[in-house]
Structure formats: structure tokens, C-alpha cells
Amino acid sequence: MKIVMIAARSDNGVIGKDGGLPWSMPADEAFFLNEIEGCFLLSGRKSYESNQGNTIFKDKQFVIITRRKNYKVGPGGEIAHSVEEGIALARHKQVPRRCVLGGGEIYRQALPYADELILTDIHTQVENGDAFFPAFSAEDWKLTQQEPHEADANNPFPYTFKWFRRQL
Numbered sequence: 001m002k003i004v005m006i007a008a009r010s011d012n013g014v015i016g017k018d019g020g021l022p023w024s025m026p027a028d029e030a031f032f033l034n035e036i037e038g039c040f041l042l043s044g045r046k047s048y049e050s051n052q053g054n055t056i057f058k059d060k061q062f063v064i065i066t067r068r069k070n071y072k073v074g075p076g077g078e079i080a081h082s083v084e085e086g087i088a089l090a091r092h093k094q095v096p097r098r099c100v101l102g103g104g105e106i107y108r109q110a111l112p113y114a115d116e117l118i119l120t121d122i123h124t125q126v127e128n129g130d131a132f133f134p135a136f137s138a139e140d141w142k143l144t145q146q147e148p149h150e151a152d153a154n155n156p157f158p159y160t161f162k163w164f165r166r167q168l
């Protein structure tokens with residue numbers, strides 16, 4: 001059963017700034033919420049605590065990765081003290097797929113375990129970003145589908161949804 005990493009990144013690889021997202025892109029938020037429906041979720045503690053996180057985890061089963069002992073999570077949540085522990089816990093869940101939601105630290109450590117990537121490329125350069133999606137090799141990952149969109153009144157930047165599958 002698959003492990004999928006889902007992220008939105010700028011053209012220069014930025015996913016976060018000052019603890020939040022560097023943009024407001026409602027079309028990507030709607031896409032993201034649809035993609036994680038029915039998933040078991042894995043997240044780093046910092047992303048979980050961001051405002052975005054609180055909405056995302058409502059009524060979901062999930063695991064938060066933290067080094068903190070006795071960390072308390074909301075309903076449906078469990079704790080893991082390493083990425084490997086979180087992945088192992090997720091693999092035991094009877095769900096169609098497991099979705100890694102970041103942030104940067106967790107994407108980097110979880111990439112070796114992922115089977116698929118679902119990325120939204122937000123076509124802008126973000127200055128002073130402090131969280132990044134990890135670089136990955138085109139030899140290891142095949143782009144299977146992409147769907148470009150123009151900017152519009154609600155979404156200030158053009159964006160492209162991309163699906164990658166690990167090359168076996």
C-alpha cells in the first residue's frame with residue numbers, strides 16, 4: 001500500500017516561510033484537501049502546529065513525528081519519535097494510502113520511503129524561504145501526469161499539478 005508525499009513548492013523549491021505557507025492559493029488548498037481524503041496522514045510537529053495543520057487533521061487518522069516525550073495530539077492522532085517509526089505505524093493501517101504532509105524536515109527524511117509524489121509547482125520565486133522540498137533525481141522519479149493552470153482572480157500565480165512515480 002502506497003506512501004505518497006504531497007507538497008506545494010515554488011519554482012525555487014520553497015515550501016514554507018516563517019512557519020507558514022508563503023502564498024495564498026485556494027485552488028491548491030482545495031486540490032490538497034481532496035487528495036488527502038481517506039488517507040492516513042504523517043506530519044512533522046511544526047507543520048502540525050501551524051494553523052493550516054489544525055484544519056487538515058480534523059476527523060483524520062494521523063501520526064505526528066516529534067522528539068518530544070509526552071507530546072499531546074488531538075483526536076485521531078498518534079506520536080512517533082522518528083520518521084521510520086511513523087512510516088512503520090502507517091504501514092500497519094488498513095487505508096488506501098498513506099500521505100506524508102511535510103514539512104521540509106519530514107519530506108527530506110521520508111523521501112526514500114515514498115512510492116509517489118504529488119506536487120503543485122507554484123510558478124513564482126520565493127525570497128527568504130526557510131523550508132524546502134528536497135531535490136530528487138529524474139532517474140528515480142517518472143513524471144506520469146501534469147495539469148497546468150493559469151493564475152486567476154483568487155490564485156495569484158500560475159500553477160501545475162504534477163504526479164511522479166518512483167522508477168523501479
Ligand SMILES: NC(=O)c1ccc[n+]([C@@H]2O[C@H](COP(=O)([O-])OP(=O)(O)OC[C@H]3O[C@@H](n4cnc5c(N)ncnc54)[C@H](OP(=O)(O)O)[C@@H]3O)[C@@H](O)[C@H]2O)c1
Nearest residue numbers: 007008016019020044046047066067082102103104105106
Ligand atoms: N508547501 C507545502 O506543501 C507545505 C507542507 C507542509 C509544511 N509546509 C511548511 O513547512 C514549514 C515547516 O517545515 P519544517 O521543516 O520547519 O518542520 P516540520 O518538518 O513540519 O517539523 C519538524 C519537526 O519534526 C520533528 N522531527 C523532524 N525529524 C525528526 C526525527 N528524525 N525524529 C523525531 N522527530 C523529528 C521535530 O519535532 P520536535 O521539535 O517536536 O522534536 C522537528 O522540529 C512551515 O513553514 C509549513 O508551513 C509547507
